[in-house]
Amino acid sequence: MIPRRSQRTGVITILDVARHAGVAPSTVSYVLSGKRTISAGTRARVLASIRTLNYHPHAGARALASNRANVIALVLPLRAGMHVPVVMQFAVSVVTTAREFDQDVLLMTADEGPDGLRRMDASALVDGLILMDVELNDARIPLLCELDRPSVLIGFPAEPDGLTCVDLDFYRAGQVCVEHLARLGHREVALIGAPRAVYERGTGFARRTMTGFLDLAATLNLAADAGPCEEDPVAVEQRVGEVLARRPSLTGLVVHNEAVVDQLLAALLAHGRRVPEDVSVVAICPDGLALRATPALTSVLIPAEEVGTQAVRLLMRKLAGEAVPDSSLLPPRLTVRDSTAAAPLPAR
Amino acid sequence: MIPRRSQRTGVITILDVARHAGVAPSTVSYVLSGKRTISAGTRARVLASIRTLNYHPHAGARALASNRANVIALVLPLRAGMHVPVVMQFAVSVVTTAREFDQDVLLMTADEGPDGLRRMDASALVDGLILMDVELNDARIPLLCELDRPSVLIGFPAEPDGLTCVDLDFYRAGQVCVEHLARLGHREVALIGAPRAVYERGTGFARRTMTGFLDLAATLNLAADAGPCEEDPVAVEQRVGEVLARRPSLTGLVVHNEAVVDQLLAALLAHGRRVPEDVSVVAICPDGLALRATPALTSVLIPAEEVGTQAVRLLMRKLAGEAVPDSSLLPPRLTVRDSTAAAPLPAR
């Protein structure tokens, strides 16, 4: 009576595949999910039918029946002062890795606020969440605990207990930079940081780097300054001026602000400081940026790709019901290039 | 016998709402969709129940029953040489606008290739697509025509017939820059463009700008050059050197490459050219960048937000079955700031 093809012409359903392969729909489903043993012959036949019919399961139907949407949310607040290209490296890595697990990625910006998270949860649109740019005291976190969807944070809040967090170990990164400079004999160093807004917001990675930097400098008895830096050339110029005025014999600089790297080098030159002869510079940034600078910068890599991949892997394991470590801190790796050298002998 | 609450405890269904409000499930559905008249009283009662129970319809179930997922795909290839922050402005605008239409946004990178598009289509995960960074001869386009999902392109391919495209009118933008310079009396001008890879890929916006620039320059009898420019400081320096060597009396410069704006200004200074006294500079870039430069740049704004919004609106109309214009070219608007001035008198 009713024709078996639905009104949206050309839509292949599991029933079409089943008929084509001469099996029951459930068998097709089991072939696809592997949740029951299927004989090799049948499996092959079904897979062939799937291929020739170009069958793709209806995402909504699957989500309804299985309680799994195979979609994860990427919550990506784009806040002032953050370096967008780096953020996108994370995002791309998340999407790519998610696809390896047959998941798609839903993009959420922060504009929706907590209601957005609640909606995701209740509507079962996504199975889990990955949150980026976590603040030390992030408003999303209490909410996140209410929901029973698994989530992974890229970055660390002040109270990471019970949450799954991944990030570069920025505290160590700050230390590693100091360590490298100290080993080269530098005794007076400064950190040029992210824009002020980033610190004021309480963004973990910025503060941690600074703390690591200052802590180890103190331990090693180095004279050290650290402060934010805005992104326009004038501000950079000015900031360098300040730093050099306060510490005329400064020889080591750490920069943790992707946007100002080139400008910083220019400003040093403008102040008559050669890199690395007079001042050594260590950057914390993606390799691409460090390599493109002149001179190529000694740097601690921000392993965006690895962090993104890791975040997805952890989320998948949580979705599968496995236990996962609360926090994964990736160890920083410093690559020596042309911007650091032994400290010049102090002028007499 | 079977308890009426599903195993996932705490999940509120339309049935719960119906019972709470003392109506049939279908009535709740009609309240939500507005597809049938519901008396004010009932509507109010239902809405109240929805609120107190904090009900959100199950996305999968809705997609299954209504053939609409309320999700759109944003296909965002991240290719070499593109300026990520600008791209993200588009993306954010798309997400924000989509939410106004109660749609969510699925993020696709290019890595999946054509199969990704096919999968989106067949699995009914998304209702429509927005494609970014369209190339003149984009491989995704023939495929797009096969699918019967509505789509909107941000950017223009070589053959836009039958496709819905939105973008800034880059051809006009190139012209507007020349026009402005010509009006100020400049007779010798050059365009500093995007990295070579962008042109070679056949990215429409880059080529169109260049063509508009050269066409109007020819018409107005200006001496004009145009060429790509890589993103590192050394390349910029070198490029500026070349241009000035070839055209020592050049006084007008258009830059269409967000990444090199600051470096370009520095390079001009290094070559002893003051801006705007010796050389006038017009940029094609977001306002933020133009304002932050020193001096603040006369610029043609890239209206990322408007383009994104427009793209979503068009897609929504197509989804609703309305006819929409094939191409929407937003007119460029030039804002005069401090980087352009009347051409200096030719040296005698």
Next chain:
DNA sequence: CGCGATGATCGAAGCGCTTCGACTGCCGAG
């Protein structure tokens, strides 16, 4: 030679929603 175990497959019952036709009062026109 019979019987429980095992492997492979099927059928049917939902998952939570939308939508279509049917039903019920109630109003105004005849």
Next chain:
DNA sequence: CTCGGCAGTCGAAGCGCTTCGATCATCGCG
């Protein structure tokens, strides 16, 4: 009054998939 029509609501039939028994051979073993 009576009855067609309409506003407002209900019930039930799916949407395409997963999953849980149930079924049916087949097989090893006592």
